Amino acid sequence: MHTVVLLQSMLVPLVLILLSAVDDTLLQSLSQVDRVCRLSTESLLRRCRTPDGKICSGRGKCDCGICICEAKEPGKFYGPRCECHDWVCPTYNGQICNDRGYCDCGLCECDEGWFGEVCQFKEECSLSNKNSRELCKNQQGVVCSNRGTCHCGSCMCDTNDGKNLITGRFCECDDSECLDEDTGEICGGHGQCYCGNCYCAAGWHGDKCEFQCDISPWESKRRCTSPDGKICSNRGTCVCGECTCYDVDPSGDWGDIHGDTCECDERNCHATYDRYTDDFCSGHGQCNCGRCDCKDGWTGKKCEHPLSCSLSVDSSLKKCKGASSLPCNGRGQCQCGQCTCHPPGDNRVHGKNCECDDRQCEDITGEVCGGHGYCSCGRCICEEGWFGKLCQFPRFCDMSDAQSKEVCETADGVLCSGKGSCHCGQCICSPQEWWISGDYCECDDRECDKHDGLICTGNGLCNCGNCECWEGWTGNACEIWVGAEY
Template sequence: MHTEALVQSILVPLFLILLTTVEDTLLQSVSQVGGVCKFSSESSLRRCRTPDGKICSGRGKCDCGVCICEATDPGKFYGPRCDCHDWVCSTYNGTTCNDRGYCDCGMCECDEGWFGDACQFQEECNLPSKKSKALCKNPEGVVCSNRGTCHCGSCMCNNKDNRGLVTGRFCECDDSECVDEDTGEVCGGHGQCYCGNCYCASGWHGDKCEFQCDISPWESKRRCKAPDGKICSNRGTCVCGECNCHDVDPSGDWGDIHGNTCECDERTCHQTYDRYTDSYCTGHGQCNCGTCDCKEGWAGKKCEHPLSCSLSLESSMKKCQGTSNVPCFGRGQCQCGQCTCYPPGDSRVTGKNCECDDRQCENISGEICGGYGYCSCGRCICEEGWFGKLCQFPRSCDLSEVQSKELCETSDGVMCSGKGSCHCGQCICRPQDWWVSGEYCECDDRECDKHDGLICTGNGLCNCGNCECWDGWMGNACEIWVGAEY
């Protein structure tokens, strides 16, 4: 049975491509006599026009009533009107139809026993209800993000508009962000949408893949390459050979990342990135492409050190560092060997070198030590019967070993993603790999944005690769202070 399915999955797409090629060849042969098109220009275009009025779906050229589809990456347009492409069959794990079927003009034809847009659902389910529900919970513990139903450990996302715009493993993605308002097409018909972001075919650019380049992708990347060899310095998007630098402030009022290749990052000139002020270089210098040129009488990376100070710059920084690699543990301003912790007035950040950060004892919802302990200088002291960084694990367990392990297995049957141990139905990720986190140890916190060398700038928690900022902070790396003015 499996052999027959494999043969079918290989032969059917080949047959469809061959049939399309034969049809196009026959049509072109009857439409041309002696190399001259016998159709009028109007008749030729009519044969290439789609119901919505586009010639070859806007993805090819019309040659005597036959569409010559453009070659693009990823994938290739095909079909009588260039209206077929197989991008939509690709899945988040990099497979086509989850390797359980084949793609036919953007639609997955699933193998026996599987169904769904991407052949992701199994018709017969042997999972216990509790295990199935556990596999459908997002990192916040909500089943299918309240935007779908759980089927055998997989989320079936709500699809009221029949466009499939609610996607993702846990229905966490809103792909309506990819819809072009003018055409109504997802990514303008020139790319694939992954969790609200368009990934454009070669030669197309823009948030909705609406712009086409007149230069090759190679030339475009060459023009966008920064002196350090990175495209747009990893701080922007390359569009047709020009860098669109990322704006770190979602309000759009700031432009601290600039330069032809986004090589200038003036955030590094701020002691604390404060959207309310232009206090570059601690007010004692001028920011020049991310480097502070200090006024007379001041020194330091951010002109924070007065030369009138009895301590040298090196001695001042050493006194402020304590046991950390950065002054004031990255949570304060060092001046003449003294740390001023920020944000001002927040009693959770204390210590001579701002070494105590009691915010580290809070979970995403703000609960301290899971309600089963107290915080001491940024570390949880757990009550008897509880353990873990946030006192989240009970020492006693009323589950059998089999029941416990069932709750710790991922959908593909791997215990804690192979990166941790199971205790009472919960995964304890390997402590030596500090970056591993998540309900099933599936997350890599190294993917969280950094600023000044600190993950989430020390102003938030890394939640499965994304920064969750504490009150008063925002930005991809929680680097922007938006609290009370100071």
């Protein structure tokens, strides 16, 4: 008898717990009878409404008190009110949550000892203040871009009244560019902002993700998928099922990209090592969707090889390359194993494989080796008492160290922008970082456009991020020959 009473006393709370667990499901089932919602409008909206007043976080539809979120594949919205979006967890140094935590509902949960929005800050710092500040400097040598404070080598950006619109490793990004003027929301509430640019959720587009497509995201993706399975062949942007092909690719190479899915790339027809005649198929063929159809008597991927030549295409190119990775070092035309250096009639480019380019000895004004040396196969041989790539530095001067450093300081008091040393009132930029240049080492030559992997295509000089082309050349990367044809 006592055992029965005991069992009854244990079962009652257990049943109550089970009823409580299924209460929401049971109520929902009762609210939908014969597929007709029995909840009042206010009641069902209350169940779907987030604390900030949005229905299903603005990312789904409310169906009788249950949120049906919009997307259903990787990059989806999920959660009871579509409040989670697993595709927007922030990254740091290319790692989600700095690889010091994990992504939970769009927010980083940091490992022990780390904190911050991207788990980028270490709670206990072993760096000195000087080393910490060096790690916080942007490319211009400014700590946290003057829009944040440095903490153990990482920038804590200003919060702008709690809106956290200043972002980036060095606080270089201003995400206020992503604010929708009408709603005040980031990317209209339909995307994520990365360094001032909106990346829209599926089915939305526009600078601020303000426009919605009239077809489903999956139909849009299907229409934009190229034969090789890539979206717009990785050479364009898909908007509502239509590809907008890029005019310029990220490397700066100009090209003619077209086709419904950007599958045709006319750049494949460019006569890469012969820019002085017809730019397509070496002037000996027709370009059809990125493939050269050669005229009679010519062969090769770009119709560059005459069939009358006793050498094969590969043997011809091998002879023209020599020790370089480019035929004729990218400075001439290869035909049947022989290099013709260009520009025509310019004896500054010479050698069996056009390996010598004496233009490299000239500065922006055209002076050779600073007037303090002579050029030998593209390299300056300096007179006694001078040194540097262009013999521009005197070995001795009558300036004191204090006088010299005063001349080398930038407006903010940093010596040679923190990227070089001072000698006789001139900045000598770090030789380990070849891309640093300028009177105060303030320039980044990596910003200069490239073509064929060469800065300014080897046909000009990089002057503080912009290509200064030699005579006969034009284009952002000095890749276009406008001199006399031959």
